[in-house]
Amino acid sequence: MQGMIEVIDGGLGNSIQDAGRFGYRHMGITVSGCLDPMLARCANALVGNSPDCAGIEIRGAGPTLEVTQGRVRLALAGEIGATLRRGSGELLVVAAWNSVTLDPSDVLEISYLPGGTAFLAVAGGIDSPRQLGSRSTYQRAMIGGINGKPIVTGNVLPCSSQLRREAREFKATPWRHGDGPIRVVLGPQQGHFKPESVEQFLGSDYQVSTQIDRMGVRLDGAPLQHISAQAADIVSDGVTPGVIQVPGNGQPIILLADCQTVGGYPKIATVISADLPRLAQLQPGQSLRFCAVNAAQARQALLERETQWNWWAYGITFDLPDAVINKDLTAGWPCTVG
Amino acid sequence: METTVSDRSAPLRLLPLGDTAWTVEFGDRIDPALHARVLGLAGALETARSSGLSGDFSGVVDVVPTFRSLTVYYNPLQSDGERLGRALMHLAESAGTASSQGRHWRIPVCFDDDFAPDLDDLAKAKGLTREAVIALMTEATFQVYMIGFMPGFPYMGGLPKVLEIGRLSSPRKAVPARSLAIAGEMCAVYPWQSPGGWRLIGKTPVPMFTASEAASPSLLASGDRVCWQAIDRPLYLEMEAAALAGVLARSDLLLPQGDQ
Numbered sequence: 001m002q003g004m005i006e007v008i009d010g011g012l013g014n015s016i017q018d019a020g021r022f023g024y025r026h027m028g029i030t031v032s033g034c035l036d037p038m039l040a041r042c043a044n045a046l047v048g049n050s051p052d053c054a055g056i057e058i059r060g061a062g063p064t065l066e067v068t069q070g071r072v073r074l075a076l077a078g079e080i081g082a083t084l085r086r087g088s089g090e091l092l093v094v095a096a097w098n099s100v101t102l103d104p105s106d107v108l109e110i111s112y113l114p115g116g117t118a119f120l121a122v123a124g125g126i127d128s129p130r131q132l133g134s135r136s137t138y139q140r141a142m143i144g145g146i147n148g149k150p151i152v153t154g155n156v157l158p159c160s161s162q163l164r165r166e167a168r169e170f171k172a173t174p175w176r177h178g179d180g181p182i183r184v185v186l187g188p189q190q191g192h193f194k195p196e197s198v199e200q201f202l203g204s205d206y207q208v209s210t211q212i213d214r215m216g217v218r219l220d221g222a223p224l225q226h227i228s229a230q231a232a233d234i235v236s237d238g239v240t241p242g243v244i245q246v247p248g249n250g251q252p253i254i255l256l257a258d259c260q261t262v263g264g265y266p267k268i269a270t271v272i273s274a275d276l277p278r279l280a281q282l283q284p285g286q287s288l289r290f291c292a293v294n295a296a297q298a299r300q301a302l303l304e305r306e307t308q309w310n311w312w313a314y315g316i317t318f319d320l321p322d323a324v325i326n327k328d329l330t331a332g333w334p335c336t337v338g
Numbered sequence: 339m340e341t342t343v344s345d346r347s348a349p350l351r352l353l354p355l356g357d358t359a360w361t362v363e364f365g366d367r368i369d370p371a372l373h374a375r376v377l378g379l380a381g382a383l384e385t386a387r388s389s390g391l392s393g394d395f396s397g398v399v400d401v402v403p404t405f406r407s408l409t410v411y412y413n414p415l416q417s418d419g420e421r422l423g424r425a426l427m428h429l430a431e432s433a434g435t436a437s438s439q440g441r442h443w444r445i446p447v448c449f450d451d452d453f454a455p456d457l458d459d460l461a462k463a464k465g466l467t468r469e470a471v472i473a474l475m476t477e478a479t480f481q482v483y484m485i486g487f488m489p490g491f492p493y494m495g496g497l498p499k500v501l502e503i504g505r506l507s508s509p510r511k512a513v514p515a516r517s518l519a520i521a522g523e524m525c526a527v528y529p530w531q532s533p534g535g536w537r538l539i540g541k542t543p544v545p546m547f548t549a550s551e552a553a554s555p556s557l558l559a560s561g562d563r564v565c566w567q568a569i570d571r572p573l574y575l576e577m578e579a580a581a582l583a584g585v586l587a588r589s590d591l592l593l594p595q596g597d598q
Contacts (some may be wrong), residue, residue: 020399022399022411023399024400024555025400025401025402025411026400026401026402026403026485026559026560027485027489027490027547027554028485028486028487028488028489028490028491029489029556031400050408056519062532065574117450131549132549132555134515140488140489140530141488141489141490141530141547141549141555142549146545147451148549169407176499184356184417185354185356185357187353187354188353188354188361188363189353201441225578228465234365234366235367235404235405235406236404236405236487236493236595237361237363237370237406237409237485238355238361238404238407238408238409238411239355239401240353240355240356240358240359240409240411242356242358243356260484260486260487260488261485261486262402262404262487264482267355270355270356271356272356272357272359273356273357273358273414281424294417295354295357295420297358297481298356298414299419300412301417302357302414308430333420
């Protein structure tokens with residue numbers, strides 16, 4: 001039997017995302033995907049999924065979900081929590097980094113996220129229609145998700161259901177993003193900026209403005225100077241999430257997962273892939289710094305991040321509810337893990 | 339089609355976009371000769387990828403041709419970026435040009451007043467009649483340089499010089515979808531309703547982006563050529579209805595290869 005989740009309250013800023021949509025950027029279709037792919041991986045791992053399964057990215061008021069069919073396991077990753085109201089009326093607090101299994105008429109009310117990004121994974125992944133190779137919502141082209149739109153009240157999300165009750169629930173320590181300056185590779189157009197401005201970019205604090213969405217983050221700081229007024233524009237060329245473009249006003253804009261595919265502002269630097277997920281957690285008013293690394297350092301940072309991820313996943317443990325522990329376990333586990 | 343001014347092109351440059359993409363840059367301006375080299379490299383890369391002979395390109399996930407460069411995106415966990423960069427430069431040095439490999443389209447446009455709010459102003463600014471502007475637009479052949487800005491949005495060159503005009507000083511909040519627009523030396527069609535500052539001089543019933551066409555949701559591709567065909571309102575409405583019903587065949591809009 002298939003599992004079915006009904007969205008009782010869509011909340012705000014929630015969308016179905018997976019690992020992204022590749023192979024269509026030459027048609028102007030951006031990659032999308034969860035802004036924080038590490039949280040998506042963590043939440044997916046907690047419910048036994050492969051890392052690229054579709055779930056709900058939460059960027060504001062979390063949704064309220066009711067299981068209407070099947071037995072559905074969920075897990076949250078990020079600075080967020082939820083309240084579970086069982087069909088029996090029992091109320092439970094559900095913390096992030098713990099899996100929980102819902103039966104029909106159980107309702108999960110996910111809390112408000114004041115900033116940044118969280119992710120809800122569903123065992124087996126949300127089985128919404130795949131469009132152009134991905135389930136990721138891309139509002140601009142109205143593709144992915146449910147009808148190309150963010151999660152709204154009344155949506156029905158198909159997913160997998162457990163055949164038999166799996167007694168174990170899985171848990172892990174919270175994933176910790178690295179701290180310190182955001183690492184960038186300079187360019188491709190650092191030559192469009194005065195050398196002292198490149199130094200200033202790497203040596204001073206920037207504040208995250210309130211203009212922040214899935215397309216990008218605008219920063220506030222001492223304005224960067226182009227070498228000339230003409231140097232503030234280029235004939236548009238390719239961009240990618242992590243690119244830091246600087247328009248004529250001198251204030252940097254970091255592009256994120258839903259950014260356009262080409263752009264006409266010079267790009268002073270590009271955030272390395274190891275630090276890209278950190279950008280998903282930026283909040284208005286927060287200050288940040290950049291530091292430049294070379295290609296070898298970027299690669300090393302990525303490999304270290306992957307090692308960290310392997311250790312995190314290795315640390316996933318499980319609990320057995322008391323009711324199960326008190327039973328005779330000599331016959332083996334009540335159910336095999338999916 | 340071939341324009342040989344490549345001798346004055348800037349030296350080839352390999353530019354990193356962090357550790358996930360390379361831009362191979364042929365120059366810094368809009369120039370059919372530079373674009374022919376971009377398409378030449380895109381073609382050579384596609385051949386190399388599909389032959390599977392070179393493992394250097396196996397981690398490539400996206401390839402985006404622009405006016406003057408080719409951006410090649412890769413998965414840094416599946417690809418040695420440095421090696422990929424060297425292989426791209428090697429390919430770029432040996433690849434030729436390809437300027438007319440694309441498809442040739444004839445796309446209908448209705449130039450009625452309400453579809454073309456800037457047409458009269460354009461004609462007045464250029465000292466031409468409305469009819470003369472329409473004639474200039476429908477006699478020219480446009481080249482698609484790249485798709486970008488929004489899904490399916492084609493940046494096209496080939497606008498007759500006499501029609502070149504700046505953007506609106508105050509952009510519109512909502513440009514209707516499928517508006518034919520010009521700005522500077524460029525021509526485009528807005529695939530979606532969106533804000534925009536280009537001058538609107540007509541409207542096509544043909545969708546520029548159709549998500550259900552999974553192989554190619556964007557109607558146009560970099561390297562294609564486009565001619566506009568003036569149609570009257572009844573035909574416009576008929577074709578628009580056909581497009582909405584999903585029965586407007588794209589292939590009917592294609593001209594035979596080599597036909598001007």
